[in-house]
Amino acid sequence: MPESPSFAAWLRTAPEPWFRAFAAYRTDLLRTDVTDVARLAALAASQAAVARGLESLDAPALRVVHRAAVLARIAPAVDRSELLAAAEDPAPEAALTSAITAGLLWPATGSGDPAAASAYRVQPEAGALLPVTAAARATPQPWQSAADPRPLRTAAVSDALLENAQGAGVAGAVSRALTVVAEFSDHEVSQLVSGGVGKRDAQTLARAAGTDTARFALLVELASYLGWLSTTRDPADPQWRPTAEFDTAAASPREQVWTDLVTAWLTHPVDIAHVLAGTTPAGERIHLLGRDEHARTAFGGFPSARPQILTLRRLVLVALLREGGGRALSEEDVVALLSFTHPLLAAVRTDEVAQVLDEAESFGLTASPLGHPDAHALTPIGRVLAEWIAAVDDPFDLLGSSPVNAQELASGPPAALREQIAALLPPLETAVTLQSDLTGVAFGPLDHTVSLRLERIADVDTRGQGTVYRFTDDSVTRALRTGESVESILAVLEDVSATEVPTTLEHLVHAAGARLHRIRVARARSVVVVDDPTDLDILLDDPVASAIGLRRLAPTVAVADASSDRVSALLETEDRPILRIDPDAEDPAGTRAPVPARAAPPTTRTTRVPAARIEAHINDLAAARAQPPRTSSPARRATSPSAAGASAAGRGTTAGSSGTTSTTSTTGAAGAAGASGTAAGEGAGNTGTGTAVGQDAAASADGDPQTVLAELGEAAAVSAPVDVILTTTDGTQRTVRMVPQSVSGGRVLGRTDAGKALRISVARIVRVRRSGSRDDEGSTRG
Template sequence: MPGPTLIDWLRAQDDHTLAALLAARPDLATPPPPDSAVLAARAATRASVTRAAEGLDTFTLAVLDALVVADADKAPVPEARVLEIVGPAVAPERVRESLDTLVRLALAWGTDELSVTPAAREASGLFPAGLGRPSSTLDGADIAGLLADLPEAERRLLTTLAHGSPLGRTKDAGADVPLTEATTPVQRLLAMGLLLRRDAETVELPRQVALVIRGDSPLGTVKLDEPAVETKQLKVSTVDATAAGEALEFLRRAETLVRLWSAEPAAVLKSGGLGVRDLRKLARELDTDERGASLIVEVLFAAGMIGDSAAATTPEWLPTTAVDPWLASTPANQWATVAAAWLDMPRLPGLAGMRDAKDKVLAPLSDDLRRPPAPAERRRILSALAELRAGTGVPSPDDLAAVLAWRAPRRGGRLRDEIVRWTLAEATSLGVVALGALTSAGRALIGSDADGPAAAAKRMADSLPEPLDHVLVQADLTVVAPGPLEPALAVDIGQVADVESAGSATVYRVTESSVRRALDVGRTAEELHDLFRTRSRTPVPQSLTYLIDDVARRHGRLRGGAATSFLRCDDPVLLAEVAAHPAAARLELRKIAPTVLVSPVALADVLEELRGAGFAPAAEDAYGQVLDLRPSGLRLPAPARSRRVGTPAPASPERLAAMVEQLRAGDTAAGTKRGRTVSLTAGTGAADTAATLALLREAIEQNSQVWIGFVDSRGVASQRVVDPFRVGGGVLEGRDVSHGAVRQYPLHRITSASLVES
């Protein structure tokens, strides 16, 4: 007797079970299904089943394979049969737990007898549990007896296929050979029916033979539990302090990159991304390797602090306006910004430098590195570390990769284990992970609260060393900062000295050019003397005092200024007349020679103003040739490229409840018998509207129910069965039969209506 269909099973579930299903498999809820039939159809598609199976652990997948091997997609299978296929070595409670997981995800349904969709067989691959196709010629045969009589070489060949892939490559499968003429093990096994020919060079082990060889383990070697992980216990303070050092180093390199590209931007490749030459140059400047430089540019790009200028001729990678407030922030807030951007960026920096299928090198900042599932994978990896006690580290990334591979063997593709290694390396560089353990700031960062970055910034601030208010000036004109400096002091020292080496202690060097730079920004010699005298814990060497005084004595003797446009005239009288005109004040004209006036105003505006005052000036280029300055027309700025950051938020409990309510209403509507129907389609006129109103009024007068097709404010179509009370004012008011609530339905959203026949 056939069991219930998936549609029947879904209709029999309570609201909580359906809401949990829609939350666990979000693809089923997009868009919201109008009834259980649509929900069942979506849940049975191959793409949806495959996506749901990606989240199953190794043992639960083995139980799903057992259902497929038992042909549960053709007829319901008793739980006892599943236990038999899984093997006696596994406790029934463990199998029941996995079956409950499959039922909760609607990958299987039923209680005592279970069924799966045909898509489950497709999702299990060609050979579920490594078993080949059954052979009809072996039905009823004494396979154990046949195997017992085989020579050792032939039995060993079958055993190898039974515990590995059921397919084998051979040169002896070309033609049928009678058993009496067979000369090789493959030919004899083919003649006996213990092997099947797939083609001239491929043979397949029948399922019946593999099951006999496997004995009490029909599914082969099933990994019941996830691998053990070797861990080490560290002090939380040690982990956080180590991470703080890494975080400061990352921020220093990020600030250096911003400074470098502010002065000399890197070119954008024609195909997009950052070129190999620019990447190597950047790695040298940042004192890191190419992988580290790729991570920094990718994180700043994800944070919106660098971007493609999109220039028509020579596009360049430039800092954006988001950099300036970031540079002015505290180190803890700077770290929280870049760490949150890294966590949610839909890109894999680890792919940079690899080659694609066409042997092309994948460049940083190119679209080739885009991987939308990346944020979810990072959170999954870091969440695995968060399961450990605070301060517990995993020395080997391979151990963590093995655990995650057991938890979701079908997730991540061919780069599954590499993504684990890349994520841990990147998290270590950013200070999210240190010594193999998740830091306190990292735990706050991946928290479910919306203020995760803010909480992480507070934790990082507690881990960072206190900023220093002093430096150590050496006799060789170097200035040593034993740790991070106060922001104001860091700015002052950065103006008068150049960074020579960075790390836990930063070494600056004072040179003639660095002193001149400080004077150029408006500092005086006395201010520089006072800076070193008050902020140095060591005596200020006389050589530094002499250097500052010598540079200050020569500084500013030659002066320069800025001018946007000029006016020249061979007649000093005419030029004096222009200078005396009221327009000269508005244009800020000033005389620098008897025949030359300069202005900070653009030349086109100067000429327009003077022409309005009655003069007749002309524009000229550097060679004295007359220029045409008429505008070439209005131009629109190129639209900013939008990037979706992070992962979509899951549906709220209220939204899930609304979808379940819609399912119930749709099921009720689908089960009603409809009579006379009026349909409204796009572009219909008053006649159809009048017919609908007449039908609804008729239902009210007869005290009968009405079936309506309805489109809500989100554009989602559904069906309702309503006890109508009133129609008027553009609204139908009535009680929804599925849950008894009184609702109002705008008439312009009703697409069709029918009288319900009893």
């Protein structure tokens, strides 16, 4: 029975179907610079690749790998029966096969069918990523008990209900978004020191917009991401205000507004559940419109390759598409399903999934059947969007995702969906019916400009497909205090009313105007005008005057250093109702915030093999694997000390080594390097432009970090002595003979022939060769 092989050694001799299955599954490892099996194996053994492989496993396969990583701390080869028992699944062989196909396990002994081997080895980095110590395993992980909930319980939902829900959701999302952003024009919202919006301000604005706090927070975050909201340039007191970009969006077709919102929802990594809680599971404080640089680390534990909330949103939609079959799934079943299929996704929690489903419903993407509020089904537009997501960047295919897919997703849904949205939206109403009970009724979605004019002088009593406005003494007084006059209010009512203005409403407006005192505040930062000089004397004697820098210019005129909004607020706190005059004058701070400058989108370059070339690349790798090992001549492999030293020094000079230095050849050797199809060359690294596959491409692999790691991994697997040629701090080279024991964290740990422990930084290693290989003959002494 052969000795326990390394992953690279097994990959070179694995049965053809197994090699092709591994390469087809791990498409994230297929790169134009990975041209032989040695590089492929070294890349698969890196921590990033192992992490992505673990993320792609379901719960039973993850339990198999975890058990292997735990037992590998005792012995490198783990018995098959131990792994099958760890799966805790009706089909444990399938879980074991998944782990092998992902390149996380491989047979330790024997030949033949890899799935039937008696023992297996595991990638060392799996132990660094999973809880393998006794202390770490003391806290149970959810995936250790996750079971497949399929077949799922479903509930029927009528087509009429889905169609009505999507129409109401689309119209409501557009209307709420425009209303929410417009509220920032009517309220003074200061920016926090940390850059966001205070909780009290958010609650006030949410009530004014007539929506709940969760949906308000979502729309504000998306509006900021789209450039509809920003801060003014006042260094003393920056305010959150709508931008000119918002004015453009408000004038755009409503289907375009909806498309922009949904695209931002799929690409902006803000977790509203964290915003509402004020903290992330990782313990970081977060608030509305705060910085989002922690999006990737919001959840502690396993490192994720992308922001988890984005993955969860896409997963929920695609899961409803594939598992619902046109019927509704319960929140509980969605959580159980995703916990089984994506056990390492920490965002799969009941509160997070419930928040995502609520957000999807607010956009008209999902609906709940009557009598089952906890069940959700995709609407027709939700199915179209989910199918597009699955085709562009399938969240269930983590390894097939690439930056190119993400860019395509950010470009927005297809034009066909936009046309479908446009057909759902009813025509806008431009007039309301004013009634003698002091209400105004819009019998359909109201034009945004008309609604903004009415909301200045009335309160929204009911929102929905139609809107009911209620005129009260407080609402009319509010309009008068923000710059309107009795005449302008009556003019607005006559302009937007489909009928005559009721007498009762006229009397209400005139009565509210008659009660206000004659203290007026004009915009000029700011000018206070009074009718009676005595009123101004009282104001100047008040301590508030010094706080706002109030100074008399004339018997009835004074100026202040604060904005007109602040002067008005301070005077009203002293029980001095005011009127604004000259409401159309421009405030020095600006009525619109500047549109935030967006950095140009980065140019995404990747060495990943395009999808159309994957099959051909796998064929080339299989053909290169079948070629017999070929060793190049010593003269071709020789590397000058200066060139090799410069290459190694460029990779890092911060680690040291200790031990005996043997006088051996500094050129490459056959041994494991020849078996892996690698030899020395002048171009080290993984960014070369050559695309050859096989022995010719491998001729330039010497010195490549992946090749070095592969050689060290193979030597550690069989406890074989190697000669490590490394660069010292002064740029010279030395050769150290050692027996590697482990390779992790960018360092190789081993012992010399005398038993002395060594720790060497991989960045300083120029080349590795097996000791005593025949390639040493006739080579140059170093």
